[in-house]
Amino acid sequence: MENPAVPASPFRRDDGSPDVDRILPGHFVSGVDYDALRPHGTSEWLIILTVEGAGCAWTDSATVAIPPRSIVAFRPHTPQHYGTDPAVGRWDLLWAHVRPRPEWSALLEWPEAAPGILRLELTPVIAERVATALRSAVAHHGARLRQGPAFAMNAMEQALLWCSTQSPRRDGLDPLVLAVVEHVGAHLDRPHTVASLAAHVGVSASRLAHLFRERAGTSVMARVHQMRISAAKELLELTDLPVAHIAARVGFPDPLHFSRRFRQSTGSAPTGYRAGSRR
Structure with missing residues (x-):
């Protein structure tokens, strides 16, 4: 089932031409029947943070749990199959489709939980800061101001900077x-x-x-x-x-x-x- 909250091609206009925005963030609260499937993924990264409840991402060989204070990132063109954890029945998530700036590559050096799916566990303090940054990205994007996309990208960068402090592949910050x-x-x-x-x-x-x-x-x-x-x-x-x-x-x-x-x-x-x- 296609995700009703997140467009499959957020960087394309109706006529198929590329959109100027490089980020599409959002906030979504789902019930037990929420299940999103994109067999070919998308051309950009998809990043999802669980605020409350729990979600899961499924591959042919693994289930990746997405409980509170965890964040996952789907690499471009990675099949996307995710939804509410049936055992929990509710999923409050902040998400963003994003084309990272080139200098962000080091900020996404997270452990791979499944092919093409990266995952981090965040401390309560860092999770709240990441959530605050993502909410800011949602607010700036939704305001439709001339500089809104730039502010949203800056907020996304802040979220990734906080995430990078928790990555075991980088120098974690206690x-x-x-x-x-x-x-x-x-x-x-x-x-x-x-x-x-x-x-x-x-x-x-x-x-x-x-x-x-x-x-x-x-x-x-x-x-x-x-x-x-x-x-x-x-x-x-x-x-x-x-x-x-x-x-x-x-x-x-x-x-x-x-x-x-x-x-x-x-x-x-x-x-x-x-x-x-x-x-």
């Missing part, structure tokens, strides 16, 4: 590490310590230190310092703020200490770095 990095990024000016960051994510300081070494390849405070220096470089390049103000913004109350650490990290004093970036 949820605790992600929570720490995001907290530090939002509050660079605070006097962070391993103990304070561990308390923020609800683990012991020794556990957080071990996770960072194992998953991020560096110490907690080395990552904090890296983020501070990176932010300082951007502010020096893009603003005319005094060095003392930049130092305070990125967590160095003492400008002299900031200048010393900045020179150690970059080989230049802050003022010299700023001058060199504007030549």
Whole structure:
């Protein structure tokens, strides 16, 4: 049965000419009788995220489960047979037909669950971020604004970027590490310590230190310092703020200490770095 929610050729107009859009996203809630079959697939990728309920994809030799917080991608021209998991009876899914930009190829390096069908299990935090990005793609596309397709493609890229943090074929990002990095990024000016960051994510300081070494390849405070220096470089390049103000913004109350650490990290004093970036 053809999928009533997703056109078989979303990148073709009625007259058969190519459409200018490179993405067609949507949201669909199905019942127990939902079953979609396209024996020859489509010329673009089809990506499906389960929000609630469960779905399945079937091949001649395998059944690929698509439970909550899992996402599958059908390669172009891969036969598509998928539908609601009969044992669950309901499937709430976000989907997108998309022609990926060339630079997205690395973002789709997911494990192959069946020939031509890739699948990822996402953590609750990452699944929600992927869902938010896909909902944004749906909203932008549906608004029919002149820049809507571009915004939808950008939202799709964001979804794939979050997915790539969970791919075992790439450097996965542990949820605790992600929570720490995001907290530090939002509050660079605070006097962070391993103990304070561990308390923020609800683990012991020794556990957080071990996770960072194992998953991020560096110490907690080395990552904090890296983020501070990176932010300082951007502010020096893009603003005319005094060095003392930049130092305070990125967590160095003492400008002299900031200048010393900045020179150690970059080989230049802050003022010299700023001058060199504007030549």
